[in-house]
Amino acid sequence: MSQWMTLFQKEILEMWRNFKWIWVPITFILLGVSEPLTSYYLPQIIKSFGGLPEGSIIDIPPPTAGAVLASGLSQYSTLGVLIIVLGTMGVIAGERKSGVAAMILVKPVSYLSYISSKWAGSLLLVWFSLFIGYLSTWYYTGQLFDWIPIGEFFQSFVLFGLWLTVVLTVTIFFSAALLTPGMAGFISLAIALVLSIISGALSHLLEWSPSQLAGYASALLTVGELPDDTLPASLVAILLIVILLWLSVFLFKKKELAS
Numbered sequence: 001m002s003q004w005m006t007l008f009q010k011e012i013l014e015m016w017r018n019f020k021w022i023w024v025p026i027t028f029i030l031l032g033v034s035e036p037l038t039s040y041y042l043p044q045i046i047k048s049f050g051g052l053p054e055g056s057i058i059d060i061p062p063p064t065a066g067a068v069l070a071s072g073l074s075q076y077s078t079l080g081v082l083i084i085v086l087g088t089m090g091v092i093a094g095e096r097k098s099g100v101a102a103m104i105l106v107k108p109v110s111y112l113s114y115i116s117s118k119w120a121g122s123l124l125l126v127w128f129s130l131f132i133g134y135l136s137t138w139y140y141t142g143q144l145f146d147w148i149p150i151g152e153f154f155q156s157f158v159l160f161g162l163w164l165t166v167v168l169t170v171t172i173f174f175s176a177a178l179l180t181p182g183m184a185g186f187i188s189l190a191i192a193l194v195l196s197i198i199s200g201a202l203s204h205l206l207e208w209s210p211s212q213l214a215g216y217a218s219a220l221l222t223v224g225e226l227p228d229d230t231l232p233a234s235l236v237a238i239l240l241i242v243i244l245l246w247l248s249v250f251l252f253k254k255k256e257l258a259s
Contacts, residue, residue, distance in 0.1 A: 028133030
């Protein structure tokens with residue numbers, strides 16, 4: 001356990017040196033506050049562009065607080081996923097390419113500890129960034145529109161965080177399996193995009209898909225209750241995370257021993 005904690009602390013320190021603990025949370029906060037502010041000031045924004053007939057009245061019905069908060073989550077489904085992949089695609093592949101991984105594994109360090117500590121460090125960064133970003137969305141939505149119950153806020157946060165954890169784990173898997181960080185990031189983004197598109201198009205058949213968790217979190221905010229398939233999708237997501245982590249260790253160990 002002390003070995004794992006040492007590797008975990010190293011990972012946290014490395015992210016401080018790379019300023020990830022600064023720019024990732026700040027980016028999530030900017031994404032978080034943009035949706036309620038844009039929704040609230042949309043009529044003024046449209047009016048400022050001009051080009052409307054004289055005397056015309058802009059009458060845009062204000063969105064509900066749940067819809068605004070759900071739209072805020074959609075920001076993390078696109079740009080947030082991109083940030084996560086770009087920020088983590090090189091955590092293993094980059095160290096393998098530079099030879100740092102070989103230097104660490106020369107010592108009595110287990111492959112499981114090495115992979116899991118990097119995953120846990122990245123996971124902490126992702127959940128922390130999502131929390132403060134989503135909290136800023138919730139706060140400004142409450143100030144400008146209406147307050148969403150704190151229980152619904154936390155439930156939607158956990159569901160969406162679970163989906164981002166799947167994306168993170170997929171990225172860690174390809175970072176461990178491939179030597180090129182760029183390729184690992186490209187494939188991870190492609191898989192997340194394809195999975196979201198297929199699950200959206202075949203939602204009646206793939207209710208258990210982990211990518212549906214983002215939609216289920218939004219449904220909770222707009223409808224006020226969780227869909228029936230939330231639990232199966234959550235369990236599949238957790239199972240997928242465990243399997244991908246195991247495969248990451250297996251492939252990484254196989255490639256390192258073969259090199």
